[in-house]
Amino acid sequence: DQQVKQNSPSLSVQEGRISILNCDYTNSMFDYFLWYKKYPAEGPTFLISISSIKDKNEDGRFTVFLNKSAKHLSLHIVPSQPGDSAVYFCAASARTSGSRLTFGEGTQLTVNP
Amino acid sequence: KAGVTQTPRYLIKTRGQQVTLSCSPISGHRSVSWYQQTPGQGLQFLFEYFSETQRNKGNFPGRFSGRQFSNSRSEMNVSTLELGDSALYLCASSLGLAGGPGNEQFFGPGTRLTVL
Numbered sequence: 001d002q003q004v005k006q007n008s009p010s011l012s013v014q015e016g017r018i019s020i021l022n023c024d025y026t027n028s029m030f031d032y033f034l035w036y037k038k039y040p041a042e043g044p045t046f047l048i049s050i051s052s053i054k055d056k057n058e059d060g061r062f063t064v065f066l067n068k069s070a071k072h073l074s075l076h077i078v079p080s081q082p083g084d085s086a087v088y089f090c091a092a093s094a095r096t097s098g099s100r101l102t103f104g105e106g107t108q109l110t111v112n113p
Numbered sequence: 114k115a116g117v118t119q120t121p122r123y124l125i126k127t128r129g130q131q132v133t134l135s136c137s138p139i140s141g142h143r144s145v146s147w148y149q150q151t152p153g154q155g156l157q158f159l160f161e162y163f164s165e166t167q168r169n170k171g172n173f174p175g176r177f178s179g180r181q182f183s184n185s186r187s188e189m190n191v192s193t194l195e196l197g198d199s200a201l202y203l204c205a206s207s208l209g210l211a212g213g214p215g216n217e218q219f220f221g222p223g224t225r226l227t228v229l
Contacts, residue, residue, distance in 0.1 A: 004155070006155075032213055032214065034217065036220075041222070042222055042223075043117070043203050043205070043220030043221050043222050043223050044156070044203070044205075044220045045220070046217045046218065046219065049214070049217060051214060089155060089156065091156075093211070093213070095213050100146070100158050100161060100169040100171070100211065101146070101156075101158065101211055101218065102158065103148075103155040103156040103157075103158075104155050105154060105155040106155055
């Protein structure tokens, strides 16, 4: 049962444009959401997070949006840079039922110069 | 501050053998979680240790086990290796139990295990 799904295995955008990565979840108990970035041969790096009491969190070029009614979150990267090319994972946790993180399958983002 | 370190980085074993992987968390972090990553899959949660106690466990067979020491370092053991155990094993540490604000997980580079 895949509780966190990233339906797009890959995304390609031009440098300077906006990258939008999407994530859907099924567990309504999830109350904390995170995005991680992973380069080859490295472990995932924490990017940005959002609590279920918010619908938006911004950090520099990265903004995460949460739509609780649709059980959907998205990561916007503006402007996209070639160095952003990596695999992006969304993750969720439900503090009321344990603290484990459930990850999506990842989306490979390629930013073309 | 040094990051999460994992040893070894690469490992080749044969079916039926057992393997032990090691993880040293960021100084001051008390929680260590282990994940398995295989091609086409996300990160599959194995287990989480906090204060030397297993706090959470994923859906993996009993061949996968772990422990945490008093200095928060953790080891993961896989017995009777199968071909399907070939994967990248990632360790992550956090200040407290993972998942909430202020307890974001920081990952190590992983151990690439190949089972022949």
